[in-house]
Amino acid sequence: MRRHLLSAADLGRDAAVRVLDVAEQMALTQRREIKKLPTLRGRTVVNLFFEDSTRTRTSFEAAAKRLSADVINFSAKGSSVSKGESLKDTALTLQAMGADAVVVRHPASGAPHRLAHAGWTSGAVVNAGDGTHEHPTQALLDAYTVRRHLRPGPGGAGVGEDLTGVHVTIVGDVLHSRVARSNVLLLHTLGARVTLVAPPTLLPVGVETWPCAVSHDLDDALRSGAPDAVMMLRVQAERMTTDGGGFFPSAREYSRRYGLDRRRAALLPEHALVMHPGPMNRGLEISADAADSTRSTIVEQVGNGVAVRMAVLYLLLAGETPDGRTPGGDS
Amino acid sequence: MTAARRVLLEGADVQRALTRIAHELLEANKGAADLVLLGIPRRGVPLAHRLAARIADVEGAEVPVGSLDVTMYRDDLRHHPTRTLLPTELPAGGVDGKVAVLVDDVLYSGRTVRAALDALNDLGRPRAVRLAVLVDRGHRELPIRADHVGRNLPTSSAERVGVLLSETDGRDAVEISTPGAAGQGGAR
Amino acid sequence: MSTTLVTGARLLGGEVADLLLRDGEIAEVGTGLTAPAGADVLDASGLVALPGLVDLHTHLREPGREDAETVASGTRAAAAGGYTAVFAMANTFPVADTAGVVEQVQRLGEEAGWAQVRPVGAVTTGLAGRQLAELGAMADSAAAVRVFSDDGHCVSDAVLMRRALEYVRAFDGVVAQHAQEPRLTEGAQMNEGAVSSVLGLRGWPSVAEEAIIARDVLLADHVGSRLHVCHLSTAGSVEIVRWAKARGVQVTAEVTPHHLLLTDELVRGYDPVYKVNPPLRTQADVEAVREGLADGTIDVVATDHAPHPVEAKDCEWAAAAMGMTGLETALSVVQHTMVDTGLLTWADLADRMSAAPARIGRLAGQGQPLAVGSAANLVLVDPAARWTVEPEAMATAGRNSPFRGTELPGRVVATFLRGRATVRDGRPVDREARHDTRHDTRHDTEGSRS
Numbered sequence: 001m002r003r004h005l006l007s008a009a010d011l012g013r014d015a016a017v018r019v020l021d022v023a024e025q026m027a028l029t030q031r032r033e034i035k036k037l038p039t040l041r042g043r044t045v046v047n048l049f050f051e052d053s054t055r056t057r058t059s060f061e062a063a064a065k066r067l068s069a070d071v072i073n074f075s076a077k078g079s080s081v082s083k084g085e086s087l088k089d090t091a092l093t094l095q096a097m098g099a100d101a102v103v104v105r106h107p108a109s110g111a112p113h114r115l116a117h118a119g120w121t122s123g124a125v126v127n128a129g130d131g132t133h134e135h136p137t138q139a140l141l142d143a144y145t146v147r148r149h150l151r152p153g154p155g156g157a158g159v160g161e162d163l164t165g166v167h168v169t170i171v172g173d174v175l176h177s178r179v180a181r182s183n184v185l186l187l188h189t190l191g192a193r194v195t196l197v198a199p200p201t202l203l204p205v206g207v208e209t210w211p212c213a214v215s216h217d218l219d220d221a222l223r224s225g226a227p228d229a230v231m232m233l234r235v236q237a238e239r240m241t242t243d244g245g246g247f248f249p250s251a252r253e254y255s256r257r258y259g260l261d262r263r264r265a266a267l268l269p270e271h272a273l274v275m276h277p278g279p280m281n282r283g284l285e286i287s288a289d290a291a292d293s294t295r296s297t298i299v300e301q302v303g304n305g306v307a308v309r310m311a312v313l314y315l316l317l318a319g320e321t322p323d324g325r326t327p328g329g330d331s
Numbered sequence: 332m333t334a335a336r337r338v339l340l341e342g343a344d345v346q347r348a349l350t351r352i353a354h355e356l357l358e359a360n361k362g363a364a365d366l367v368l369l370g371i372p373r374r375g376v377p378l379a380h381r382l383a384a385r386i387a388d389v390e391g392a393e394v395p396v397g398s399l400d401v402t403m404y405r406d407d408l409r410h411h412p413t414r415t416l417l418p419t420e421l422p423a424g425g426v427d428g429k430v431a432v433l434v435d436d437v438l439y440s441g442r443t444v445r446a447a448l449d450a451l452n453d454l455g456r457p458r459a460v461r462l463a464v465l466v467d468r469g470h471r472e473l474p475i476r477a478d479h480v481g482r483n484l485p486t487s488s489a490e491r492v493g494v495l496l497s498e499t500d501g502r503d504a505v506e507i508s509t510p511g512a513a514g515q516g517g518a519r
Numbered sequence: 520m521s522t523t524l525v526t527g528a529r530l531l532g533g534e535v536a537d538l539l540l541r542d543g544e545i546a547e548v549g550t551g552l553t554a555p556a557g558a559d560v561l562d563a564s565g566l567v568a569l570p571g572l573v574d575l576h577t578h579l580r581e582p583g584r585e586d587a588e589t590v591a592s593g594t595r596a597a598a599a600g601g602y603t604a605v606f607a608m609a610n611t612f613p614v615a616d617t618a619g620v621v622e623q624v625q626r627l628g629e630e631a632g633w634a635q636v637r638p639v640g641a642v643t644t645g646l647a648g649r650q651l652a653e654l655g656a657m658a659d660s661a662a663a664v665r666v667f668s669d670d671g672h673c674v675s676d677a678v679l680m681r682r683a684l685e686y687v688r689a690f691d692g693v694v695a696q697h698a699q700e701p702r703l704t705e706g707a708q709m710n711e712g713a714v715s716s717v718l719g720l721r722g723w724p725s726v727a728e729e730a731i732i733a734r735d736v737l738l739a740d741h742v743g744s745r746l747h748v749c750h751l752s753t754a755g756s757v758e759i760v761r762w763a764k765a766r767g768v769q770v771t772a773e774v775t776p777h778h779l780l781l782t783d784e785l786v787r788g789y790d791p792v793y794k795v796n797p798p799l800r801t802q803a804d805v806e807a808v809r810e811g812l813a814d815g816t817i818d819v820v821a822t823d824h825a826p827h828p829v830e831a832k833d834c835e836w837a838a839a840a841m842g843m844t845g846l847e848t849a850l851s852v853v854q855h856t857m858v859d860t861g862l863l864t865w866a867d868l869a870d871r872m873s874a875a876p877a878r879i880g881r882l883a884g885q886g887q888p889l890a891v892g893s894a895a896n897l898v899l900v901d902p903a904a905r906w907t908v909e910p911e912a913m914a915t916a917g918r919n920s921p922f923r924g925t926e927l928p929g930r931v932v933a934t935f936l937r938g939r940a941t942v943r944d945g946r947p948v949d950r951e952a953r954h955d956t957r958h959d960t961r962h963d964t965e966g967s968r969s
Contacts, residue, residue: 025416108837110789133719206716319413
């Protein structure tokens with residue numbers, strides 16, 4: 001891994017497999033009675049959240065604490081940030097606090113890039129979701145979940161393996177989804193085949209340059225595509241209004257054409273997984289039976305998030321430090 | 332720059348050293364009861380399995396073998412590129428109340444063993460912990476000593492000691508080289 | 520008045536000649552001219568002489584945003600870039616939508632003395648797009664406004680645009696349209712395409728520019744008025760203007776230096792120095808605008824010089840201001856992209872960067888041939904020099920040059936405004952150091968040739 005994790009594209013095939021492998025070891029430690037490891041003692045991880053996301057922040061916080069790092073939660077709400085302080089000044093403050101890593105969630109696409117490259121802070125930057133750009137640790141935990149289920153292999157849990165030959169279908173609001181962008185990149189890097197299914201209004205212009213197939217017909221994608229995993233994306237109901245962009249006529253029509261209900265779940269192959277990055281809109285993009293079925297990994301994804309984030313923090317922070325640092329040099 | 336590499340132990344020497352350690356372990360423990368062998372990856376793990384096989388030959392007793400990765404407990408992580416994590420697998424019976432024998436290829440600064448003691452501490456509470464190593468090359472930085480040593484090798488800290496095992500390297504040998512020579516196997 | 524003999528310059532990159540500048544005019548052109556007593560002599564061998572450049576699209580920020588630029592600093596930058604006249608856009612605070620504001624800007628330009636400043640008047644009051652500003656009052660004012668623009672905002676209402684086009688005919692004005700369909704570009708951050716799809720930045724589609732240009736050329740045709748298209752940036756826009764010109768529509772168009780060189784690939788690092796409106800487009804668009812400029816479809820290179828204070832760019836992309844500085848890099852970028860590539864001759868460049876903008880803006884005394892009797896507005900360029908762009912070393916108060924660290928060809932050695940050097944030896948000449956410190960900015964704007 002490089003110095004920062006800003007995009008799933010920062011990871012080559014070997015580096016991505018390595019994160020998943022380390023995550024597997026981390027997951028094993030989390031089944032012990034004593035879950036805390038001394039690995040990052042003395043390191044400081046700042047969770048810098050400019051958007052509310054209790055799930056992601058808690059997951060990173062647990063990961064950092066399990067590795068004995070000191071954790072500072074810096075939330076924009078009620079702080080100087082909401083009073084107009086710039087990202088730069090916030091970063092300078094964190095730098096003064098001696099942050100070794102900054103985990104950042106920001107509504108502006110590219111904010112983590114600026115944090116990493118504008119010279120405001122020397123810490124490692126982890127993108128915890130930026131605007132409609134990327135959410136690389138979500139993609140890593142999704143890939144980890146897929147690998148555990150579909151690549152059990154001789155070593156168990158697919159250690160050392162990529163996702164060659166796996167077919168993942170991602171359904172929903174791709175246009176506004178950072179999860180979709182990171183997943184397309186990472187799954188492709190790992191050798192999986194990806195199909196996006198969405199109404200044309202919810203796909204970005206330029207999607208044809210992405211390393212994936214595109215369909216507008218969910219029934220056909222499930223029937224003839226026979227995906228090994230189907231990942232449902234959250235659709236915000238306000239997108240249908242004129243002010244919200246008018247991307248589709250009504251929630252009912254969306255759900256009818258692109259929702260995963262019991263009938264559509266039955267079209268999936270026996271072994272196929274049903275995934276969702278959360279939070280779900282039950283009844284809109286996914287029905288209760290599909291979300292709660294035995295093939296659903298939705299709850300497991302949350303747990304895997306901690307192990308994957310431990311792996312990312314370990315790979316970014318455990319190695320040599322700022323001066324002449326080469327953390328996570330591929331080996 | 333290619334420095335000389337000398338072979339200090341041949342395959343047969345390695346075998347003899349392990350056989351002796353196995354006997355010492357049984358003698359010190361008064362038999363195989365409660366023994367658990369924990370190899371420290373990478374080369375401590377095959378060594379632990381070999382010791383278990385020898386104990387089985389001598390005593391006819393199956394000694395449980397596990398692996399104990401100490402990476403996440405090391406105190407020198409910041410001084411090296413990030414290390415790859417290797418499996419920690421405890422035998423089914425765990426270590427509580429047992430005599431845990433840490434097995435490694437080379438004992439040098441003692442920092443790996445310190446990390447192993449910390450790691451073990453998070454996994455359970457053995458009745459006693461012993462240390463068995465194939466080679467002790469000196470230069471301790473911590474108050475740690477081995478209970479069972481295959482061979483003491485006085486070395487210069489500029490030299491590198493490489494342990495080769497058939498399981499990981501295709502043959503058994505212990506070699507010594509000076510920097511610049513192509514390091515091979517578990518050079519320390 | 521000062522007298523200067525410029526010797527051995529290549530006029531428009533062609534024949535070598537001496538130029539005698541006297542009393543603010545070009546007094547003699549020829550070889551082997553002798554310097555009159557007391558004349559300053561400038562050896563221009565190896566240098567290209569061009570008429571002083573005219574920028575049809577500059578943001579001087581004053582009044583209101585003196586933290587970003589002032590008329591003095593902006594026109595000093597203009598002189599350093601080889602310009603002798605700039606058209607100052609109306610989006611100041613207050614907006615240049617009254618005779619009072621345009622006269623103030625005009626006067627500030629005269630006081631600074633670096634370049635002739637021609638205010639652009641707002642089309643609509645407060646740039647709000649609802650009601651025509653007092654266009655006639657601005658035209659009749661001392662500033663004699665002839666170019667009207669809501670630049671930064673599109674006059675998107677078709678009826679309002681039609682009225683503006685019709686109304687300015689009375690005083691031979693021109694409406695310069697910032698072509699951007701507002702609904703299609705709500706929240707837009709960069710060119711819509713492959714790169715925006717990956718970066719997750721909201722797209723500014725080409726069609727939002729092209730749809731307005733298409734509508735406006737049809738309107739201009741219908742009412743028989745002049746239309747000028749600001750900073751055209753897409754291949755489709757070039758096609759539409761080419762079509763309209765073939766049809767006889769009185770349309771002119773400009774392209775910025777940055778759209779001649781840079782593409783949206785630069786946005787990948789999210790550095791807001793590349794955030795500009797209209798956005799950087801694709802390589803295909805770059806090639807199309809170069810071709811359009813070469814074949815005359817695009818009449819003018821205009822800088823859209825848009826200085827911003829540091830904090831407006833030292834932030835995340837979405838929060839950053841749009842715009843780039845350009846006055847001091849324009850000539851070099853055009854040499855690099857158009858002259859050194861063989862697409863334009865130096866004479867063509869003089870047309871696109873001096874004669875054509877002066878003609879469109881009805882600015883007499885600028886953009887004239889290098890001939891006896893012309894105003895002595897000229898620039899001497901060393902085309903063989905190469906330099907590396909360093910925004911901190913520039914005359915503009917803005918540090919937001921997208922060319923930071925780029926090596927470019929061509930260096931302005933001297934700029935003459937009515938015979939006086941505003942730049943000498945590549946450095947701006949402060950007013951106290953000039954031979955003549957009289958306020959001498961005459962109003963040679965009333966001539967209305969086309």
